[in-house]
Amino acid sequence: MIKIKTILSAITSVTLLTGMGATAPVFADTLDDVKKRGFLRCGTGEAKAGFAMPGDNNQWQGMEIDYCKALSSAVFGDETKFEVVPVTSKVRFTSLTSREIDVLVKGTTWTYSRDAKLGVDFAAYWFFDGQGFLIKKELGVTSAKQLNGATICISPGTTSEKNVADFFRTYDMKYKPVVIKAGPETLDALQKGRCDVITNDLSALASDRQKFTNPDDFVVLQDNIAKEPLSLYVRQNDSRWKDVITWTRNALVEAEELGITQENVGQHAKHPIDPRVARLLGAKGAYGEMLGLPNTWAHDAISAVGNYGEIFERNVGEQTRMGLTRNLNQQWYDGGLVFAPPFR
Template identity: 50%
Template sequence: MNRIVILGAMTAAGLSAGVASAATLDDVKARGTLNCGVTTGLVGFAAPNANGEWEGFDVGVCRAVAAAVLGDPTAVEFVPTTGKTRFTALASGEIDLLARNTTWTFSRDVDLGFEFVGINYYDGQGFMIPKELGVSSAKELDGATVCIQTGTTTELNLADYFRKNNISYEPVPIETNAEAQPLYLEGACDVYTTDASGLAATRAAFENPGDHVVLPEIISKEPLGPLVRHGDNEWGDIARWTLNALIAAEELGVTSANIDELASGTNSPEINRLLGTEGTLGEMLGLDADWAVRAIKAGGNYGELFEKNIGENTPIGLARGLNAQWTEGGLLYSPPFR
């Protein structure tokens, strides 16, 4: 009995350590670095490069927030998290921001006590299968062995999809994307399922990407976005509007190349408000006037981040699709900077 009490109390003490502090902004400033939760490694989204520096699409969001708040895009402490550990890490205060292709769902937002600050990638769950098996549709997967990352929404979607279509499957739960690759390549599972963007990134890392096909079915909506803890709205606002600034910058034609020129003043009031030469938006956030300039300079606007990390000219080769600006038929739509 004693052991339960001790361990329980230790759990409690561990949980309580970080929760109480409401002013994340002050903590981050005092610490001088932003603790940002990312994946344990998914090429294009968040993975260390040959020099050991983290880079990727989600990493770009972390760097933009760090640049806006601390003035230094490299002042980020990256904390690799798995699908299982990410929410505990955020809830306990180990990380200030979670940018780890996490799906925005009702229960995560409401019940788990998190606040999604926006969507940086509109995704959906897909299937990847070796070409030699000759499967052309997910409906033909009856009896297949499916590798799946545990602790994700994909696990639930998969169960729903196979039940709805009345076909059977054998789930093989794995913890990280890296563990799934050898299992899939050795043939211990027939199919690998995760978000379509993740499949593209995983396939790009294969020796012969051409031997594998991604099936046409997209079985779920997976709006991926960064999130923070409930209860600190000022910090949530900073993260939300930093992401919006990146999206708005692309819409307004502000890039890392022309931003220095534009930051000295333009004829467009909206660009001026975004870049701080007009109005007091930065002050309202509790930051200085140049916050958005630094955020955009960190890695470029949304479009630049996309093209550099996961766009069509990278090995991952994702098309903009739903992630184009609303003016170009996509879903990206930043509220106005006013």
């Protein structure tokens, strides 16, 4: 009896000791940590064209990287004070909660259960994606609702897997899943007829189509079967840092609305006419200080990477190989979903 008791107490004390680090509420403030450390750790995707991709110049580039630059500029006034920590879908949330990264920028859909139970907080949208289908033109399919009985290539462990299941159940259709990790193998499978359709994020499908020898033989269906608001995440109960993440994004969006670009931001900062511009760029009031940042935070972020529209066009826009249209990522006044709350 005594023995069992000792063992039990030993086990409890070990669990308590090890559990301390894991579950005890962490009151450390990431903003302070980051400032003390002198740079921030940005959790980005490991290789997604247009979003986070090592370029031929050995530098990371893409929309996610640009956000990291903006954040680094906002906090330090220097766009280079960040480290890219690539995270995979499997490890991204644990990397965040185990403090390996300060912010999760990798395209991660904001969902109810993630927000509710994973110990992370949603901070802001960064890109509105959807889910669609890439299919051979010769099949003559024009709508996703004609896909009954199709063989579908799906990447494992993603929200797209579940979305497809939901979609086909809703319309009472059947499909055969072929589970292949997204990449050249999937394209090969489609080309060789192992599957009739590829499903993935619309942003990925657009660029996938370009990788075929004759892209014109393939078509991305018009249907969008899911909402995929790719978002920025921080650790739970880290509100000061969350504010910095949210409002850095908002500043870049607001800049587009106010017509502030990377090129003219200096001009605007010197001679602000619009009081909204003056507040944003720190010419009036002490708006940066409210966040614990320098007053020129927004100015620094914009001069590092430009406004939201510029970031979009440079990385994934119609001039790039990705060739995406703004679509849902247009400003609210153009009919899109991109919107920044008022700066006042």
